[in-house]
Amino acid sequence: MALKFWVTTPFFHADMERPWGELLQDMLTIVDTAERLGFEGVAINENVFQNYVANPSALAFAALAAARTERLRILPGVVVLPSYNPLLIASEMAMLDHLAPGRVGIGVARGGGRYQLDRIGVDPAAAREVYEEALEIIRRVWVEDDVTYDGRYFSFPRTTIVPKPASQPGPDLWVGSQSVDGVRKVAADGMNLLTAPNWGNFEPHGDLEALLEAYNTAAAESGAPRGEVMVYRHTWLGRTEADALEYFDDMVNEYNHYLALTQTGAKGTREERLKARGTGEKVDFVKSGRVIPAEETPSRQALWEQYSDPVLATPEKMIGRFKEMEAMGVDHLACLIAWGQPVEAVVAQMELMAEQVLPAFADRERV
Numbered sequence: 001m002a003l004k005f006w007v008t009t010p011f012f013h014a015d016m017e018r019p020w021g022e023l024l025q026d027m028l029t030i031v032d033t034a035e036r037l038g039f040e041g042v043a044i045n046e047n048v049f050q051n052y053v054a055n056p057s058a059l060a061f062a063a064l065a066a067a068r069t070e071r072l073r074i075l076p077g078v079v080v081l082p083s084y085n086p087l088l089i090a091s092e093m094a095m096l097d098h099l100a101p102g103r104v105g106i107g108v109a110r111g112g113g114r115y116q117l118d119r120i121g122v123d124p125a126a127a128r129e130v131y132e133e134a135l136e137i138i139r140r141v142w143v144e145d146d147v148t149y150d151g152r153y154f155s156f157p158r159t160t161i162v163p164k165p166a167s168q169p170g171p172d173l174w175v176g177s178q179s180v181d182g183v184r185k186v187a188a189d190g191m192n193l194l195t196a197p198n199w200g201n202f203e204p205h206g207d208l209e210a211l212l213e214a215y216n217t218a219a220a221e222s223g224a225p226r227g228e229v230m231v232y233r234h235t236w237l238g239r240t241e242a243d244a245l246e247y248f249d250d251m252v253n254e255y256n257h258y259l260a261l262t263q264t265g266a267k268g269t270r271e272e273r274l275k276a277r278g279t280g281e282k283v284d285f286v287k288s289g290r291v292i293p294a295e296e297t298p299s300r301q302a303l304w305e306q307y308s309d310p311v312l313a314t315p316e317k318m319i320g321r322f323k324e325m326e327a328m329g330v331d332h333l334a335c336l337i338a339w340g341q342p343v344e345a346v347v348a349q350m351e352l353m354a355e356q357v358l359p360a361f362a363d364r365e366r367v
Helices: 020-037 058-067 085-098 115-120 124-141 181-187 207-222 249-262 315-328 345-355
Strands: 003-009 041-044 071-076 104-107 147-149 157-158 171-177 192-195 228-235 308-310 311-313 332-336
Touching: 003 020, 020 058, 020 192, 020 345, 041 058, 058 071, 058 085, 085 124, 104 124, 104 192, 115 124, 124 147, 124 171, 181 192, 181 207, 192 207, 207 228, 207 315, 228 308, 228 315, 228 345, 311 315
Parallel strands: 003 041, 003 332, 041 071, 071 104, 104 171, 171 192, 192 228, 228 311, 228 332
Antiparallel strands: 147 157
16 A cells, blocks of 8 residues: 555644643644644654653543544554553553544553653663563453453453453554664564654664664564554655755754653664664753753755655655655654644645645555
8 A cells, every 4th residue: 555644743842931731732733634634644742751742641632632533543652651550551542442443553662761760660671571561461451351460560360441442453553663673573573663763863874774674574584464664754845945944953953852862872883773772871851841952963964865864855855755665665654743843834834745745645556
């Protein structure tokens, strides 16, 4: 099938003097516009205790999105599973599945940084194992009654969630991974993959190809059906090259917030970029909820030639880049189009994409 286009609700609260309620309304405007213009879905970011992603509940926002849409697919995530009791996540997702049957999924991960986990009493070094147990529990209780569990991190007596999901075996599950080893495991488990640059934008050409090669090879070796792949990209469409770069400085500001939150630094070699990140050190880089951003100063020169992300381009070039991704096996493209711009500019951007880009990927069989 043809490449499908999503948008994200990133909840980037760069100006904390502005009421958060206004940011919430901006994100709902993105949802409404995606429904109106024919985007396939909306991916809902979540994070806590800081302003880079100022949304403490992707599932609550997903319920709002479900109630105001009729056809849009809705993906809360990624949800950092070690932050939650998996029985509660399974139950809330089952309810969401009844609010919008067949339209909701969930993106899950172990977490890309320790800041959140440190504050809720979860050992970052154990996050991988906690995540594995939580995911196993969620998948079981969606389809089984009277589940008992006695693991290292979760234990409970006979339990049945009520209601079960409307969809069986449950809502679509997507696993967030940015490393070669990680995507191999996602593929071997027959799971859908969510992926983005491990170092937060400015991803050199070739990294995505290496990840997809690892994913596809592991899927073929496992014998499990290949899952679907969703890739996140910073995108901005311009009628001219200058228009496409209009909000470049805002994107760099958002990039530096990401670097600070995830404690990533110099990009290094491809092997270094595509390995799993460690737990990092306890570093105090947030004050009064504001992330103290890094100070990287990437140039706007030769962006197209150097990087696969961002995709800041005219229609012809953007379509060409996305067709290359489609040919590589990318099934869904999640456009990061709100990194500090006025919401009116974001809506105009979505309208321009719907006019100039989306028609080139109308439903058809992938060659």
